[in-house]
Amino acid sequence: MSTVQRIKDIEDEMARTQKNKNTNYHLGQLKAKLSKYKKELLTPSSSGGGGPGVGFDVAKTGLASVGFIGFPSVGKSTLMSKLTGTHSETAAYEFTTLTTVPGTMNVFGAPIQVLDLPGIIEGAKDGKGRGRQVIAVSRTCNLIFIVLDVLKPLNDKGVIERELEGFGIRLNQSPPNISVKKKEKGGIAITNTVPLTKIEPEEIKAVLSEYKIPNADVMIREDISVDQLIDVVEGNRVYIPCIYCLNKIDAISIEELDLLYQIPNSVPISSSQWLNVDELIDIMWQRLQLVRVYTRPKGRAPDYTAPVVLRKGRCTVEHFAHAIHKEIAKQLKYAVVWGKSSKHPRGQKVGLDHILEDEDVLCLVKH
Numbered sequence: 001m002s003t004v005q006r007i008k009d010i011e012d013e014m015a016r017t018q019k020n021k022n023t024n025y026h027l028g029q030l031k032a033k034l035s036k037y038k039k040e041l042l043t044p045s046s047s048g049g050g051g052p053g054v055g056f057d058v059a060k061t062g063l064a065s066v067g068f069i070g071f072p073s074v075g076k077s078t079l080m081s082k083l084t085g086t087h088s089e090t091a092a093y094e095f096t097t098l099t100t101v102p103g104t105m106n107v108f109g110a111p112i113q114v115l116d117l118p119g120i121i122e123g124a125k126d127g128k129g130r131g132r133q134v135i136a137v138s139r140t141c142n143l144i145f146i147v148l149d150v151l152k153p154l155n156d157k158g159v160i161e162r163e164l165e166g167f168g169i170r171l172n173q174s175p176p177n178i179s180v181k182k183k184e185k186g187g188i189a190i191t192n193t194v195p196l197t198k199i200e201p202e203e204i205k206a207v208l209s210e211y212k213i214p215n216a217d218v219m220i221r222e223d224i225s226v227d228q229l230i231d232v233v234e235g236n237r238v239y240i241p242c243i244y245c246l247n248k249i250d251a252i253s254i255e256e257l258d259l260l261y262q263i264p265n266s267v268p269i270s271s272s273q274w275l276n277v278d279e280l281i282d283i284m285w286q287r288l289q290l291v292r293v294y295t296r297p298k299g300r301a302p303d304y305t306a307p308v309v310l311r312k313g314r315c316t317v318e319h320f321a322h323a324i325h326k327e328i329a330k331q332l333k334y335a336v337v338w339g340k341s342s343k344h345p346r347g348q349k350v351g352l353d354h355i356l357e358d359e360d361v362l363c364l365v366k367h
């Protein structure tokens with residue numbers, strides 16, 4: 001039996017099975033099996049076309065990268081060309097772009113790599129078109145733009161999300177707050193710090209048993225689903241922020257535009273007419289979680305022309321000092337910070353472990 005057929009059989013069985021106390025274990029098992037077969041499908045083999053799941057060869061440059069995903073002719077290349085000034089062929093026919101076209105965009109002083117990708121179609125993750133390579137590249141990005149054409153049905157959005165999800169990409173989600181510690185004996189011990197409304201203990205046991213984990217301490221700190229548990233057990237998921245770019249708004253009415261605004265994480269734009277692109281850039285900056293810090297030499301005005309750009313989670317005074325020169329942290333007596341992270345408007349004296357925020361101004365004082 002082919003893997004595709006096995007997946008279909010499991011899906012049929014799940015649809016037939018009513019969820020109740022007696023079937024929880026069985027359903028948990030089925031979900032875990034389904035996830036395993038889907039993974040098999042993604043592992044390159046002689047089946048399915050489109051080549052193995054390796055990405056196009058693109059050298060990563062800049063501080064972060066943004067990948068453009070979408071169906072053909074939604075306007076990915078038009079947007080990328082205008083944002084970066086790099087030429088990427090655009091045309092009215094589908095599949096104009098056939099490989100990854102990298103460009104660099106300067107966002108508030110930070111070089112950001114933008115990757116224009118070929119259009120994908122339904123079934124991409126299973127090897128249709130160049131889908132696998134496209135999705136493999138997007139797995140490595142710090143941010144994904146799903147570009148949608150407002151003139152086309154919005155169920156395209158669901159199709160693309162499922163393609164990415166099937167490849168282990170989780171959009172706009174955080175890693176589930178669960179830990180599964182395997183042990184030698186004692187069976188499955190479940191501890192939860194919040195009530196669980198979406199998963200039963202029997203389902204947890206079934207999933208772990210399916211993954212050959214008979215003994216483990218399971219610590220759950222949020223109201224997770226069975227799928228989230230499987231994500232943790234599988235362990236190869238990537239969690240990437242995503243912005244839905246609703247393109248070609250120049251071609252629709254204001255009333256239609258109002259409806260579109262209700263899609264979470266979306267930004268309506270027109271890439272050809274350059275409408276609302278500034279808002280897109282602002283939101284892009286927020287979602288990249290980068291932190292600009294301006295240097296202020298002692299006794300002088302801050303230099304606002306060239307910020308030191310750090311990543312959230314790696315943005316202490318020490319990280320800042322390292323970004324300038326690796327010796328500086330050793331010579332540092334203290335620093336003075338102005339801005340969001342400062343307790344006082346006139347500046348706060350801080351040490352190496354102080355966490356900086358976007359647009360702070362910093363003065364380093366050496367011994």
Ligand SMILES: Nc1nc2c(ncn2[C@@H]2O[C@H](COP(=O)(O)OP(=O)(O)OP(=O)(O)O)[C@@H](O)[C@H]2O)c(=O)[nH]1
Nearest residue numbers: 072073074075076077078091095096097119271272
């Ligand atoms: N009305 C309108 N047309 C647009 C807009 N952006 C792009 N287009 C048109 O849409 C068509 C496709 O644009 P491309 O940029 O080639 O689209 P793509 O998504 O890169 O397409 P593939 O590379 O084939 O996947 C072209 O005819 C563009 O001129 C827009 O904002 N408004």
Ligand SMILES: [K+]
Nearest residue numbers: 073091093096
């Ligand atoms: K096109």
Ligand SMILES: [Mg+2]
Nearest residue numbers: 076077096097
């Ligand atoms: Mg293109």
